[in-house]
Every structure is written in C-alpha cells, then in structure tokens.
Amino acid sequence: MRVIVSGIPGVGKSTVIDMVVKKSEYKVLNFGTLMFEMGRDLSLIENRDEIRKLAIPEQIDLQKKAAVKLGQMDNIIIDTHMSIKSPKGYLPGLPQWVLNELNISSYFLIESSPEEILKHRLNDPSRSRDEDKADDIKEQQEINRYYAIAYSVYSGATVNFIYNPDNHPEIAAENIIRRL
Ligand code: AMP
Ligand code: MG
Secondary structure, eight states: OEEEEEOOTTSSHHHHHHHHHHTSSOEEEEHHHHHHHHHHHTTSOSSGGGGGGSOHHHHHHHHHHHHHHHTTOOSEEEEEOSEEEETTEEEESSOHHHHHHHOOSEEEEEEOOHHHHHHHHHTOTTSOOOOOOHHHHHHHHHHHHHHHHHHHHHHOOEEEEEEOOTTOHHHHHHHHHHHO
C-alpha cells in the first residue's frame, strides 16, 4: 500500500511521520527530496525551496518523474503536499498523472492551529519559509482540504484529517497508525 501524509510547513509533519515509521511496517519517502535530487542533477536548482519557483512545466516534469519512481515502491508513506504555493498560483501536488502512477489507498492531512504552526516556524530557521500570518495559514489548511477531497473523489481513496495537538505528536501518530 501507498499512503500520502501531508501538512503545511511547521505543522509537525516530520515528527509525526517519524513516530509512525518507528511503530509500523511503513517506510517514508519524501516527494520533494526526489524532485530536488532530480532537479539538482539537471542543474535547475540548488536547494529545495527553489523548486516551487521553477517554471510550472519544469515543476510538472520533476513531479512526473518522482511519481514514476514512487509508484514502484510498496508499503510507503509519501511525505508531500496537497498543494504548492507557486508564484503563478497553487500547483496541485497530486494531479491526475501523479495519482495514476501512485494508486494511493488513503490521504492523511496533518493539521494544527495557526498559532502553533507559526511558533514552530520561528524555531526552524533552516528553511526559507514564506512569511505567512495566522489568517494565511488558516486559508492554506482549508485549501488543502479541498484539494484532498478532490483527489479522494478522483481516486476513491479515503481522506483523514489528523489533528496534531500541541506537544503531543504521539496522539496524531497513533491516529494514523490505527488507520493504516
Ligand atoms: P518539502 O520539503 O516537503 O516542503 O518539499 C520541498 C518542495 O518540493 C516543495 O516546496 C515543493 O516545491 C516540492 N514538492 C513536494 N511535493 C510535491 C508535489 N507532490 N508536487 C509538486 N511539487 C512538490
Ligand atoms: Mg518538516
């Protein structure tokens, strides 16, 4: 089986996924890492935060290549995004050509309060984050729910909204493990 776990930057996605991987048969693969490595090999980018600023056809090309690789693996959690905010508008993380390669069983959206997310972002200076306000974060989480629902209708896979409570990522992890 292949499942998607998504969540906006700062939601605590990596922490939750690490816990799920330790307590399950699943391995995690990061979609952005595959895209980054392929883009870097083509000399298109030097870091992962440049991917979303590439021309859309270039992003789609890397996206397709990453999807083909992942579609050949089993028992994996794919760490990715429902949508990517690019300078040209929202790019779907799982358009039809990606979903057709991946054959996903379930989508998990890790969510938290905008205040918590902002707090985490301030503590992680390693990434070049966009400067969002609480209202932007609320809107992005809402938009990601719409995208997830659209993917679910297209693919027939289930959707799960997983709340990551302040200081208790193990609760979010348990909720995912129970549904795998
Ligand atoms: P991440 O570290 O998970 O935020 O991923 C790094 C970057 O990879 C993101 O900012 C996006 O530009 C890109 N990326 C990740 N997943 C996808 C996807 N499914 N479709 C298109 N781009 C993606
Ligand atoms: Mg992370």
